[in-house]
Amino acid sequence: MEGAQEELERRSKFLKSLIQKKKTIEQQEQHDHLQHNNVRVRACDMPLPLQNRAFRCARDLLDSMPSKKLDSKRLALTLKKEFDTSYGPAWHCIVGTSFGSYVTHSFGGFVYFSIDKVYVLLFKTAVEPLDHS
């Protein structure tokens, strides 16, 4: 039994190190990705795939706009529509260079990031039931 105990401990350590390595790799990949797209996460409560979706969407749209001409409303609308469509309503998006905010969001539905010199707040809330009393 002593040998079995040692073997279990060894396997447990191996698995832990494997998980840690995977985590480190994922974090590094995310960091590289953000760096490449000039994105910096300021605050977040959102699964990684959704974050990446937001960054890519914002990056693509900003790249398609004339430089030095930020269309905040268009970016806000695009992000909101994409997330409403892909992850269910209701998402809200604020885009700008100078604002403060206080909001209540659904679990796992909040990200506040900067991309280039613009700040983006994207968050989710519940929606009113259709039968509005």
Place this chain on the structure above:
Amino acid sequence: MEGAEEELERRSKFLKSLIQKKKTIEQQEQHDHLQHNNVRVRACDMPLPLQSRAFRCARDLLDSMPPKKLDSKRLALTLKKEFDSSYGPAWHCIVGTSFGSYVTHSLGGFVYFSIDKVYVLLFKTAVEPLDHS
């Protein structure tokens, strides 16, 4: 019966003019109030008392801040807390000098106004049920 019909029509016109006068007076009072507080409503779907509450709250807080020193986050927090407490959750508030937005709001729970040189977006949404699945 002809006389009765004429009388009904006369009364109906009188009531309509009374309603119109009241409406005009209310609009004038609101306009005077806004002018006095340097408030301009940009977009709105909100009962008048709630609007006035938001303007007064914003006015009072801005007046209590040092001039030339806007604390967007504090104003956003104050408005959100006041409305969450008084009219039920969940309210969201964005304050700033440069932002665009796209949101989905509850019926009667949306106002976008400027006060001095700052813009305020205040809106309501449903909240997640407490039993979060």
